[in-house]
Each structure stands twice: as C-alpha cells, then as structure tokens.
Amino acid sequence: MYPQDLDLNTRTCVAHGMNALNYYMFVAGENYEEIGLFGRRHEWQAPIDSNGDLRPNYDKARHLGSVFKTVG
Numbered sequence: 001m002y003p004q005d006l007d008l009n010t011r012t013c014v015a016h017g018m019n020a021l022n023y024y025m026f027v028a029g030e031n032y033e034e035i036g037l038f039g040r041r042h043e044w045q046a047p048i049d050s051n052g053d054l055r056p057n058y059d060k061a062r063h064l065g066s067v068f069k070t071v072g
Contacts, residue, residue, distance in 0.1 A: 001045040003060035010064050021068065023047070023061060 010021065028043040028050040041050060047058035 001057050003057045006047075006057045006060050007064065014068075026061070 013021075025042060025044040025046045027048040028041070028046040030040045030050065031042065032040075043050060045055075045057070047055050047061045049055060
C-alpha cells in the first residue's frame, strides 16, 4: 500500500463520519499453529513487516495518528 493511499483512505473515512480507527494489521507476523487461512505468514501490507522493518506507509500512519491525537 502506498503512503498516499493510506492517507487518502483514512482521511476519506474520517470525513464521512467514521469515529473509530483500527488498522487491521499494523505489524505483520506468523501464525505458529498454522491456523491462518492463507498459510503461516500474514503481511497484509502492514506498516511494519514481520522482520520489524518499517515500510514506507509507516511514517504516514504515524503522522495521521499524531494529527488525530491532537484534534481529538
């Protein structure tokens, strides 16, 4: 997911009245019991990958979080 896509999608949702935000998968990882529907690994374009590395959309998510925290 490109940072600008994350930004636009989040701002559009808030502009349309959404008042609860939850990035479904913020950090990627593994299902050790292999209970995942699509295998062990789940990346799902998370801002932090399963190795702990930050992806380009991390900075945008962090910025949006600080904006919403400031605004309330």
